[in-house]
Amino acid sequence: xxxxxxxxDPVKSHDAGREAQPTKNNNGSGDVLVxxxxxxSKWLFALTVIGSAIIAVVLFVYGFLxxxxxxxxxxxxxxxxxxxxxxxxxxxxQIIDLFLVATVFYLIALGFYELFIAKAPLPGWVxxxxxxxxxxxxxxxxxxxxxxxxxxxxxxxxxxxGIFEFGAxxxxxxxxxxxxLWVKH
Numbered sequence: 481x482x483x484x485x486x487x488x489d490p491v492k493s494h495d496a497g498r499e500a501q502p503t504k505n506n507n508g509s510g511d512v513l514v515x516x517x518x519x520x521s522k523w524l525f526a527l528t529v530i531g532s533a534i535i536a537v538v539l540f541v542y543g544f545l546x547x548x549x550x551x552x553x554x555x556x557x558x559x560x561x562x563x564x565x566x567x568x569x570x571x572x573x574q575i576i577d578l579f580l581v582a583t584v585f586y587l588i589a590l591g592f593y594e595l596f597i598a599k600a601p602l603p604g605w606v607x608x609x610x611x612x613x614x615x616x617x618x619x620x621x622x623x624x625x626x627x628x629x630x631x632x633x634x635x636x637x638x639x640x641x642g643i644f645e646f647g648a649x650x651x652x653x654x655x656x657x658x659x660x661l662w663v664k665h
Contacts, residue, residue, distance in 0.1 A: 525593075525596035526597060539582035550572060573632055576628075580621065587608075588614055590606070590608070591606075595608065595610070612664065629650070634647075
């Protein structure tokens with residue numbers, strides 16, 4: 481046995497200014513490297529939060545502008561032709577999907593903030609305790625996006641187009657994601 485004293489592991493803290501207690505002797509250069517990485521990781525995750533938030537904001541603005549454009553197009557080119565109505569409905573569904581994607585990126589930005597920087601102002605219905613919670617939200621978004629893509633494809637289907645093959649591929653992907661989530665939880 482060595483004479484080296486091992487101190488208890490540090491407790492995770494959401495306090496930004498609180499330093500972690502060392503777990504081993506502080507004399508090694510490896511320890512200095514680990515400490516400097518730990519201190520700089522807050523800045524790295526700040527970049528992650530900012531990047532995710534920028535993506536969310538851009539998607540929200542883009543969705544809003546598309547909403548205005550779709551409303552303008554719908555009003556100026558009013559038609560009772562069902563193919564035109566289906567096309568406008570498909571566009572509206574894709575815009576809503578864009579807002580859902582933007583919301584998930586917003587929640588992921590807040591989740592990274594919550595996990596790695598400090599307590600985040602999350603809505604009461606959002607609970608992010610670890611990275612698996614973030615991955616689950618992203619996979620849930622993927623399932624929704626695939627379903628929306630399939631719905632848009634089905635609405636704008638032209639004669640002679642094989643919907644079965646496309647639907648089977650979407651169903652396989654949704655099934656694989658669902659199986660992953662079921663096994664994971």
